[in-house]
Amino acid sequence: xxVTISPIRDAGGRIIGASKIIRDLTDRNARExxxxxxxxxxxxxxxxxxxxxxxxxxxxxxxxxxxxxxxYANACRRLVTVGDFARLATPLDRIVEQTSRAGEIVxxxxxxxxxxxxxxxxxxxxxxxxxAIALTKTCVKDDGVTLEMQRVPTGLQAEIDKxxxxxxxxxxxRNGIEAMRGQPRPKIKVATxxxxxxxxxxxxADTGPGLADEVRAKLFQPFVTTKKDGMGxxxxxxxxxxESLAGRLWVDDNPGGGTIFRFTLLHAQxxxxxxx
Amino acid sequence: xxxxxxxxxxMVDDDYAVRDSIRLLLEVVGHCVxxxxxxxxxxxxxxxxxxxxxxxxxxxxxxxLELAKRLRADGDKFPILLITGSxxxxxxxxxxxxxxxxxVLTKPPAEQDLLDxxxxxxxxxxEPCAG
Numbered sequence: 396x397x398v399t400i401s402p403i404r405d406a407g408g409r410i411i412g413a414s415k416i417i418r419d420l421t422d423r424n425a426r427e428x429x430x431x432x433x434x435x436x437x438x439x440x441x442x443x444x445x446x447x448x449x450x451x452x453x454x455x456x457x458x459x460x461x462x463x464x465x466x467y468a469n470a471c472r473r474l475v476t477v478g479d480f481a482r483l484a485t486p487l488d489r490i491v492e493q494t495s496r497a498g499e500i501v502x503x504x505x506x507x508x509x510x511x512x513x514x515x516x517x518x519x520x521x522x523x524x525x526x527a528i529a530l531t532k533t534c535v536k537d538d539g540v541t542l543e544m545q546r547v548p549t550g551l552q553a554e555i556d557k558x559x560x561x562x563x564x565x566x567x568x569r570n571g572i573e574a575m576r577g578q579p580r581p582k583i584k585v586a587t588x589x590x591x592x593x594x595x596x597x598x599x600a601d602t603g604p605g606l607a608d609e610v611r612a613k614l615f616q617p618f619v620t621t622k623k624d625g626m627g628x629x630x631x632x633x634x635x636x637x638e639s640l641a642g643r644l645w646v647d648d649n650p651g652g653g654t655i656f657r658f659t660l661l662h663a664q665x666x667x668x669x670x671x
Numbered sequence: 672x673x674x675x676x677x678x679x680x681x682m683v684d685d686d687y688a689v690r691d692s693i694r695l696l697l698e699v700v701g702h703c704v705x706x707x708x709x710x711x712x713x714x715x716x717x718x719x720x721x722x723x724x725x726x727x728x729x730x731x732x733x734x735x736l737e738l739a740k741r742l743r744a745d746g747d748k749f750p751i752l753l754i755t756g757s758x759x760x761x762x763x764x765x766x767x768x769x770x771x772x773x774x775v776l777t778k779p780p781a782e783q784d785l786l787d788x789x790x791x792x793x794x795x796x797x798e799p800c801a802g
Contacts, residue, residue, distance in 0.1 A: 459689055462689050466689070466695070466779070469782045477699075
């Protein structure tokens, strides 16, 4: 609450009383928080849309040289079968040209990924995780899942692009929530600890049914999904993001049942302390 | 292919390499192929009556599906193959099937599917191959 007290004066300026205004700020705080959440949500949607467009463009651009290469190769095979070797040189040259064209597309993808380097800065992991949990609660129907952040060591900072790491956390939390649909007492725990070699390790542990071996084998492959309406890019994007931030992402079984996704990030303080 | 199996294939694709490679393959097999770099080039061509037509889906000016619709509206009945790299293939196929004799293949198409499409239709008795 906020309290404002103002004197009430008569025409001669003497204080003859006081007015007191008490405002309940719960609403305003909730509204500000909601605005922040919406902004985060918007940033997330914008990223997904950009990614979707990028993937769509990529599919088209990579398919063109692939189509040409496959077709030239088929023609060459037929020319060999009929012994018409004189006509082979041109399509073979074209295959080499089209391979370079595909290589240039790969280079453009590298450049696109590189752009994110500029946004790396030390971020308080406690804030990063809290905001990601709030974003997930806003965007995903949680069916009564408990999302819990274990206490982060005070002042623990990672050198990251915050929005990208939140994207990773959002995807992992959403996957966890979806994996636990229909399970009793669904719960996800996010824990952070200082790991070895100047890294911070974050774990996202659910109490879902765990992963079948055949799912685990293809878990991080792009465009492989077990979801009816999934595109199969969530986890491969998570892995790509974590690796672009110089960390690793992997999966473990949760000893109590369920799955634990773990990833590492650069410990910000590590850059300032000499290596022992 | 034998003389009776030879088809006069037209193809519209804005990508030179895709156009050139499919032309080479079909010529090696024995068909005669005429290629066009844009839907407008095909629509304006004097010889608009191939045995069958191969269309890229994603082109400037109009999509392959739009071109197929236009041709059907003009009364052209030759079989059309749409090649698409888009992930909305099912949605495209649903619309294409309504146009009649329009097949959809995803890119890159398998050689056999391509040849099956061309051989799967009787020669329409249009102009013979030049040369």
